[in-house]
Amino acid sequence: MNALDTRSTNSVPGSGLKVESLRFAYNGTPVLLDINLAIAEGEFVCLLGPSGCGKTTLLRLLAGLETLSSGNLSWKGQPITGPSLDRGVVFQDYSLFPWMSLINNITLALAKSHPETDKKWRLNLAEEFLEMVGLADAARKHPFELSGGMQQRVAIARTLALGSPVLLMDEPFGALDPVNRARLQDLVLDVWSNASPRKTVVFVTHDIEESLYLADRVIMLGSSPGRIIQELRVPFARPRLRRTLAGSPEFQALQEQIAERFRRDTLQRIEAESVVNGEAEGI
Amino acid sequence: MKAIMAESRITSSTNVPTATRLLAKQPAKPSGVRRNFWLRLQGKEGALFLLGIVLLWQFVSTSIHFAGAYLFPSPVVTLKALWVSLPELLKGTWSSLIVLIPGYALAVVAGIVWGLLVGTIPWVSRMFSPFARFASPVPPTIYIPYAIALLPTFRTAAGFVVFVGAFWPVFLNTAAGAASLPQRYRDNARILGLKRTEYLWRIVFPASLPHIFSGMSVGLVFSFIMLTVAELFGASAGLGRFVQLYADYADYPRMVAGILYTGAVVLVTMELLEQIKRRALFWVK
Numbered sequence: 001m002n003a004l005d006t007r008s009t010n011s012v013p014g015s016g017l018k019v020e021s022l023r024f025a026y027n028g029t030p031v032l033l034d035i036n037l038a039i040a041e042g043e044f045v046c047l048l049g050p051s052g053c054g055k056t057t058l059l060r061l062l063a064g065l066e067t068l069s070s071g072n073l074s075w076k077g078q079p080i081t082g083p084s085l086d087r088g089v090v091f092q093d094y095s096l097f098p099w100m101s102l103i104n105n106i107t108l109a110l111a112k113s114h115p116e117t118d119k120k121w122r123l124n125l126a127e128e129f130l131e132m133v134g135l136a137d138a139a140r141k142h143p144f145e146l147s148g149g150m151q152q153r154v155a156i157a158r159t160l161a162l163g164s165p166v167l168l169m170d171e172p173f174g175a176l177d178p179v180n181r182a183r184l185q186d187l188v189l190d191v192w193s194n195a196s197p198r199k200t201v202v203f204v205t206h207d208i209e210e211s212l213y214l215a216d217r218v219i220m221l222g223s224s225p226g227r228i229i230q231e232l233r234v235p236f237a238r239p240r241l242r243r244t245l246a247g248s249p250e251f252q253a254l255q256e257q258i259a260e261r262f263r264r265d266t267l268q269r270i271e272a273e274s275v276v277n278g279e280a281e282g283i
Numbered sequence: 284m285k286a287i288m289a290e291s292r293i294t295s296s297t298n299v300p301t302a303t304r305l306l307a308k309q310p311a312k313p314s315g316v317r318r319n320f321w322l323r324l325q326g327k328e329g330a331l332f333l334l335g336i337v338l339l340w341q342f343v344s345t346s347i348h349f350a351g352a353y354l355f356p357s358p359v360v361t362l363k364a365l366w367v368s369l370p371e372l373l374k375g376t377w378s379s380l381i382v383l384i385p386g387y388a389l390a391v392v393a394g395i396v397w398g399l400l401v402g403t404i405p406w407v408s409r410m411f412s413p414f415a416r417f418a419s420p421v422p423p424t425i426y427i428p429y430a431i432a433l434l435p436t437f438r439t440a441a442g443f444v445v446f447v448g449a450f451w452p453v454f455l456n457t458a459a460g461a462a463s464l465p466q467r468y469r470d471n472a473r474i475l476g477l478k479r480t481e482y483l484w485r486i487v488f489p490a491s492l493p494h495i496f497s498g499m500s501v502g503l504v505f506s507f508i509m510l511t512v513a514e515l516f517g518a519s520a521g522l523g524r525f526v527q528l529y530a531d532y533a534d535y536p537r538m539v540a541g542i543l544y545t546g547a548v549v550l551v552t553m554e555l556l557e558q559i560k561r562r563a564l565f566w567v568k
Contacts, residue, residue: 065470083473094467098566099489108485112476142566162475 022071030225042198046211054226088164095155103139109161149180222265356536364536378520386445394453402461423448441513448509449502460494
């Protein structure tokens, strides 16, 4: 894990990622409403919610890829106004440039995080990163020659090469089969817990089990418009063992509790809508 | 009766997938002479069609006697003429390419660079697009007389019109490709904090290559059109000049040979570009 330490970050305790009364509208339609969220440095947070709840939008706002309508967004007290090397992003797919070999995809990131170095040094380091995700042999291959899981490994390696203290992950394993998904979850946990200082991870998912396996804290988002409906600290000690965890009654109870909360939110929304429609009919 | 028809329709519709599978270069299945015949034809239709044309040509030029028959030299006569004129044609190819290559190359470079800028920078696009909309549809052959009058030598004039003919397709396609850059590439480039030149050269340019290559193909065809037309006007050598010369002498075997030869040159050049394209676009599925 040497490669992880090459870009040291001076960690100021306390601040972390802050979202204050954030509102985001797209063409006048509110997508996110009054989001308040504080994520500590080194914390692993999952944004959990059904599709269309704006969790990806929230992640893109944190990345600086979208501009908020109102409110405040900051990392370590600095307002987020655009993308920065502080915050690396892994998208669901297409994080890599298909015309570059894997190693060139990584050196492109290294050229940004280590601008003062020469090419040879970057190539060596890039190989180290690929080795870290178990793909050293495929360095000269191109993304289209790889399976989706392997591509996501490289995408993770690239984000690590950026040296960002914050990892933003947008349903990164949504398109993977269960086996690969589990492997990559473990890879992310490995990366997260072995880096010093610890990375701050914001992980978007719609999979309750995934969020409970990975996160310190689960932020549940409801839809239309997107807003936080509940926060939940995950009580399980680390390292978590997938098999014992999934079989435990606590895990299952929590899973059911979260599912129930989402069901209730959906029902409330439907009721609210039917009330509105009913009145409209009366008029 | 209806039931039988329905049934036959069903069987024929279930046969469709088999047929398509067979057509996809699979060994022929012995199921009916008719289908077998078409399957054995696989990939040979093109050659047969060409053979048909040559036979028709042979027939028309030797068996039918009409007033303008001298305008249709037989394939054998044309072939002989081609053989005899080969040294002259090769020389002509050289003097054509010496004009075409610099003009085309310059057009490709300028079209790509300018297209990338126009496709990515809004104010450059706002500045240039009205002009492009006016200038690009002008048939470039219309410039030829003016270019010949304006420029000191025939070569520079021909090179210029080749440039104009190839520039617009390359530019328009590049600009369209750059402007339609998928959001995911832009997001990734922003995440990595790429500078504008890096962004243009390492992201927008390769991502636009499929568009750029279609522009280059069209541009190449235009280059040949512009060049041969320019040569008809006032060259002292070259492929277009060759055809014009023997048409003036009413030496139709040589003229037809010149046309066929020019076709072959264009074909080879296009194929060359196609090979380059296939290499460069290895990553496109």
